[in-house]
Amino acid sequence: MATAKTKAAKAPKAGMAAQAPAAAAGTGWLDAGDGYELTLEAGKLAARKAGKRLASVPKLLRTGPVADQLESLGDWLEEHDRDCLATVDAWMLHSLPVPRTVLEAVWDDPSWQRPLANAIVAPLDAAGAPHAARGGLFRSVDAKRGVGIVDLDGETAWLDTDRIAIPHPILIPELDAWRELVTQLGVTQGVAQLHRETHLRTAADRASEATALDKFAEGKFAQLMHVLGKARTLGYKVRGGYAVCTAWDGGAPSEARYWVGADSPESETYTGDLGWVDSMARVIKLADVGPIAFSEGMRMASAIYAARVVDKPAEAA
Numbered sequence: 001m002a003t004a005k006t007k008a009a010k011a012p013k014a015g016m017a018a019q020a021p022a023a024a025a026g027t028g029w030l031d032a033g034d035g036y037e038l039t040l041e042a043g044k045l046a047a048r049k050a051g052k053r054l055a056s057v058p059k060l061l062r063t064g065p066v067a068d069q070l071e072s073l074g075d076w077l078e079e080h081d082r083d084c085l086a087t088v089d090a091w092m093l094h095s096l097p098v099p100r101t102v103l104e105a106v107w108d109d110p111s112w113q114r115p116l117a118n119a120i121v122a123p124l125d126a127a128g129a130p131h132a133a134r135g136g137l138f139r140s141v142d143a144k145r146g147v148g149i150v151d152l153d154g155e156t157a158w159l160d161t162d163r164i165a166i167p168h169p170i171l172i173p174e175l176d177a178w179r180e181l182v183t184q185l186g187v188t189q190g191v192a193q194l195h196r197e198t199h200l201r202t203a204a205d206r207a208s209e210a211t212a213l214d215k216f217a218e219g220k221f222a223q224l225m226h227v228l229g230k231a232r233t234l235g236y237k238v239r240g241g242y243a244v245c246t247a248w249d250g251g252a253p254s255e256a257r258y259w260v261g262a263d264s265p266e267s268e269t270y271t272g273d274l275g276w277v278d279s280m281a282r283v284i285k286l287a288d289v290g291p292i293a294f295s296e297g298m299r300m301a302s303a304i305y306a307a308r309v310v311d312k313p314a315e316a317a
Contacts, residue, residue: 219308249290256297
């Protein structure tokens with residue numbers, strides 16, 4: 001089974017001062033000349049002179065080289081934030097084992113802490129599957145003590161494990177209890193896990209020979225470009241007339257495909273069936289679709305379908 005690895009961070013633009021990262025956090029200021037100093041606070045430029053904070057940044061400073069340097073750093077940090085969140089989200093959707101050494105390497109970076117903090121993590125059993133009953137809210141990692149968690153009883157514990165998983169919520173036992181716990185603790189998750197919309201297959205689906213669902217069919221959109229834009233805004237790719245998303249169950253990928261149309265972008269369109277294919281593009285029966293792939297496909301289709309045109313009932317004469 002593949003193992004999660006950190007992505008190499010893209011380097012800030014050449015010429016960026018070594019002290020700029022401290023400025024980006026709002027804890028340091030860069031000399032901008034004539035007694036002025038600049039920093040980044042919450043991604044925006046701030047200025048001071050002779051230690052006194054200014055209400056606004058003078059125009060001359062906003063167009064100067066130090067401002068350009070800080071704004072470039074701000075753009076890089078925003079991209080870094082998105083990359084870290086996307087990576088942690090992929091670890092969950094791909095069911096990837098994450099080595100503890102990876103967590104140790106990235107934990108001091110706030111951009112990694114935000115999506116990792118309070119995510120439900122679990123050690124892996126002998127077969128490489130998450131041992132959900134021993135899992136908890138991820139709070140810290142230490143090279144000597146292990147992975148620090150808060151369990152379902154609200155108690156702090158350390159997991160002595162070399163690898164963890166961030167299980168998809170469809171695989172988390174007592175999901176409602178975990179949701180209640182984070183509410184009681186007043187903590188939030190940076191990655192959409194506990195409050196992620198989930199869908200379970202019905203008994204009929206598990207016994208069905210069908211290969212598609214029509215629950216989200218006949219969704220009307222005035223123009224194809226509208227549904228394409230909605231799908232992409234939600235983070236889904238559109239290929240060959242289908243909105244698609246890939247998920248992994250037991251290390252095996254499968255792709256959910258939801259028909260949204262393939263005519264002219266300006267033409268009216270109606271959504272169609274939702275189905276799944278394996279890594280060789282072979283159609284999968286509903287009974288054989290994995291729980292993560294099923295849930296993620298339903299989540300995609302329901303979110304796109306929700307944006308359809310709903311015709312108002314005709315008024316009585």
